[in-house]
Amino acid sequence: MAPVVSRRTIELAGLAVPLIELTGSADGPLLTVIAGVHGCEYASMAGVRRWCRDLAGRDLRGRVRAVPVLNLPAFRSRAPFVVPEDGKNLNRCFPGVANGTLAERLAYDTFHQLIAGSDAYIDAHCGDIVEALQPFALYESGPAESRARDLANAYGLPYVIRQEAGPERAVAGTSSGAAAEAGIPAITAEAGGCGLVEEQAVAMHVAGLNRVLQVLGMADGQQGAAPSPTYLGRFLWLRCERAGWWEPVVTAGQHLTAGQLIGTVGTLDGAEVQETIKAPADCVVIFLTSSPAVSDDGLLIGLGAD
Ligand SMILES: [Zn+2]
Numbered sequence: 655m656a657p658v659v660s661r662r663t664i665e666l667a668g669l670a671v672p673l674i675e676l677t678g679s680a681d682g683p684l685l686t687v688i689a690g691v692h693g694c695e696y697a698s699m700a701g702v703r704r705w706c707r708d709l710a711g712r713d714l715r716g717r718v719r720a721v722p723v724l725n726l727p728a729f730r731s732r733a734p735f736v737v738p739e740d741g742k743n744l745n746r747c748f749p750g751v752a753n754g755t756l757a758e759r760l761a762y763d764t765f766h767q768l769i770a771g772s773d774a775y776i777d778a779h780c781g782d783i784v785e786a787l788q789p790f791a792l793y794e795s796g797p798a799e800s801r802a803r804d805l806a807n808a809y810g811l812p813y814v815i816r817q818e819a820g821p822e823r824a825v826a827g828t829s830s831g832a833a834a835e836a837g838i839p840a841i842t843a844e845a846g847g848c849g850l851v852e853e854q855a856v857a858m859h860v861a862g863l864n865r866v867l868q869v870l871g872m873a874d875g876q877q878g879a880a881p882s883p884t885y886l887g888r889f890l891w892l893r894c895e896r897a898g899w900w901e902p903v904v905t906a907g908q909h910l911t912a913g914q915l916i917g918t919v920g921t922l923d924g925a926e927v928q929e930t931i932k933a934p935a936d937c938v939v940i941f942l943t944s945s946p947a948v949s950d951d952g953l954l955i956g957l958g959a960d
Pocket residue numbers: 691692695745779780782
């Protein structure tokens with residue numbers, strides 16, 4: 655029997671955020687899926703929208719809560735990475751601050767009203783407007799780690815990165831990291847990028863979410879088995895020292911050997927190279943800033959290594 659579908663808005667930090675709830679005809683887990691933590695990551699938003707439409711006609715056990723576009727201020731103003739009102743990256747603010755800035759309050763309300771209490775949590779992302787990306791899933795060490803790894807494998811993306819919780823991790827304050835700390839199996843799933851709605855990336859998100867339903871026992875098999883991923887134990891983010899013109903010579907998904915040239919940052923007049931960036935280890939390019947415009951301490955590239 656098809657699930658009962660409710661489409662409404664939920665108030666998070668004073669914003670009326672679209673929420674789709676699907677309640678199955680039989681008991682089962684509560685799965686929460688969010689896209690649009692970053693406001694211009696369209697392939698992941700498109701994937702969640704399509705998946706919810708398809709799911710409305712399927713047999714479901716348990717309950718799904720899905721938000722296709724969370725960061726409404728960034729979406730509406732086409733602002734990559736941050737909430738425009740406070741300049742903060744929402745995915746560095748979890749689990750949030752009740753009386754903080756807009757990004758901190760949005761993280762707080764999202765965590766307490768949607769993520770907490772879930773049996774599993776998926777945060778769907780892609781590269782932002784100025785990021786090219788090789789699809790991957792990220793999960794954190796911790797008590798729910800083995801189930802998180804099952805979700806990451808099920809999503810079916812070519813790379814799976816495990817991040818050790820703690821001060822040395824490349825990314826802190828993520829929604830999936832906050833969920834992991836609360837003992838909820840959670841992943842960040844990334845496919846797509848550069849502000850595009852590419853069908854291949856959208857389809858990866860839809861297939862990944864369908865396989866997540868299968869491993870949670872919430873729906874019967876519709877999707878074939880996930881291909882085996884390559885596991886990566888380190889996530890290295892390289893930054894430039896000074897602002898300038900970024901000119902990479904590598905592409906997302908490319909394998910690099912230690913010392914290989916990645917690109918340069920030069921002066922805007924084209925006369926001088928300020929910095930030469932090289933691979934610190936044998937690695938694969940997971941994401942790459944595609945815009946030449948980089949700021950002081952600007953993020954250039956994310957690399958995955960063993
Ligand atoms: Zn993102």
